[in-house]
Amino acid sequence: METSKRKKLVGSWWVLLSFIMFLSGLGIFVAGTKVKFKKWKIFGLGYILAEWVSMATGLVAVYMVIHLISIIHTFMIREEYFIRLEVIESLKPDLLEKERVRKEKLTTNIRNQYVGKEEVLMNVLKESDGKKNIKDVVIKDKVSDVTRTFHKKENVELVGINSCSEQELSCLPGVGIILAKKAMNIRINNGGFKSVDEFISLLAIKDYNIQNLKGKIICNKPEKDYNKTAKVTGRRIDI
Known part of the structure; x- marks a missing residue:
């Protein structure tokens, strides 16, 4: 239990970003980025933009209200943030399996595209070998030229x-x-x-x-x- 609390406390470092002047929405934006939640990223950018506009127009009181709201909002999403992390972690094996299946299908499709075109592939391989042999000759010529000062x-x-x-x-x-x-x-x-x-x-x-x-x-x-x-x-x- 203590370990879990300590882990959550350390994992909440992004909350501190909400206390940065003129960037209070940064904490919400980072949280949204880590859990792949677009809504939080939009909120974060919105708070930052609103703070800059209010200060640019001299509305200091409005800025203070926005800053306070963004801090409260950051603390409100903290618990949901860890729930989303747990869900993502539980889904990781399924996501890896889907990625593996996707790569296998892509590999199969690409392989099928070259079926019946073995002659073209052989020409490509010969050209590659030819370029390699040219490089080897150049390297040997450079190595053999040892009589220079x-x-x-x-x-x-x-x-x-x-x-x-x-x-x-x-x-x-x-x-x-x-x-x-x-x-x-x-x-x-x-x-x-x-x-x-x-x-x-x-x-x-x-x-x-x-x-x-x-x-x-x-x-x-x-x-x-x-x-x-x-x-x-x-x-x-x-x-």
């Missing part, structure tokens, strides 16, 4: 550590000019970096710069085979 990931430009310039490396957090030169030498001698972690380890990047640096670089495929770029010196002799 910059790569976009979540609107952030990533520096490719195996293809960028020394100047671009020097601008990275925790790298600078000296480590950039060291990175270029390592890249040439080792044929490029195998991973971001290897890049960070070989350059001995400080711990407090690692997280920020990882968000700005990517280990891409080298633009060229550095092991085959050694210059041949000396004279060429024809025999």
